[in-house]
Amino acid sequence: MAATITPHTFRPRDLVGGHLVIDLLNTVTARDAEPLDWLDGYPRLLEWAALTGHFAPEDLAALGRLAESGPTGSSATSGAFAASGASGASGDSVISGLASASGPAAAEQALARVRELREALHDLIAALVHGEAAPEEAVERVEGHWKSAAAAARLTVREGTPGLRVTVETSGLDRLHDEIALQALDLVRALPRERTRVCPGQRCGWLFIDGSRAGRRRWCDMGTCGNAAKGRTHYQRKRAAGTGPT
Template identity: 95%
Template sequence: MAATITPHTFRPRDLVGGHLVIDLLNTVTARDAEPLDWLDGYPRLLEWAALTGHFAPEDLATLGRLAESGPTGASATSGASGASGASAISGLASASGPAAAEQALARVRELREALHDLIAALVHGEAAPEEAVERVGSHWKSAAAAARLTVHEGTPGLRVTVETSGLDRLHDEIALQALDLVRALPRERTRVCPGQRCGWLFIDGSRAGRRRWCDMGTCGNAAKGRTHYQRKRAAGTGPT
């Protein structure tokens, strides 16, 4: 997908997907028109991640420092991380700095688009695109290779950290969660917003299961306004 990269300040109203992975897909808006990619840099990705509440603030702060530092700048994190933390982070020094952060962001974008193609096909009842399946699988394998098996409250699972993933920490977490989502995707409740210049995906968590819009306050109200305007024009009482 070709999209225009544009700055955007993320707000809570941008998180309407019902799942971390779906919210990542929605960092591109107007997919049904002229797509706009809101992830204009690694700091913006961290801003989005902080808003989701799925990532520890201290991890995001460390990633921010890694993204800013050069290949020998990991020592800048030692004051906040302590001796053991500084030792672990120093091992990531060769993969730090603006260039490495840009590459990590590119991997997030690649994963996002592959997931969008796959999930959109599932929602529409279409055959899953082979290329998208292969790309998602490749990203998952990369994330799994960096993960460690842990047991939390009696449940085993794969866990990634800044120490194991470096600047790919967000990518790896999303890739791991994506596989779980795709396997258990509630297709009858996952929809594409029909709003103009939208195309966002969302999981309808309402009791009635009749949610149509990504958000009633934006796309829903806009559609109601257009309908009202068209009715007034048809009745000859509106502006021409």
């Protein structure tokens, strides 16, 4: 998908998807018209991630330092990991490896991988929602991103529940990508298709999972697309009745 990259300050009203992965898909708006990509840089990705509440602030701070440090910024990288408890021979090895993948250029590459994952997931989930055959290319791309994330993950047990976990130490600047890739597989396997919809609003096309009791939610947000549609309908009725502007 070709989209125009444009700056955007993320707000709570931008998180209407009902799932972290769906909210990532919606960082592109106006997919039904002239798409706009709101992720105009790695710092913006961190801003979005902070708003979701799914990532620890200390992790996002460490990623910010990694993104700013130069390719040889081992001291800055070491400082980023010190608070996370990376120590000993294995910890030093991890830090040394990630230091070479720090800096603005590496951050842009990490952002590009998030964008690639986002678009593959959008194609896959949109097809599932519409009851269409899943695009093979999208499936293969999602699989590749998941395998990359799984390779960086560690199996841990929290409160008696095993799961794959990723950290800044294991994933570096791909920490957000890897978390989303892991969650994406869980989502598509259990996607509530009858409750997952595409907003019909003009210049929108956002996806969302309807969590309402009645299950009749139509718009991504009644306060934006819903009210805009009501306004257009009201205008058209007045014009048809000859009482509105011509």
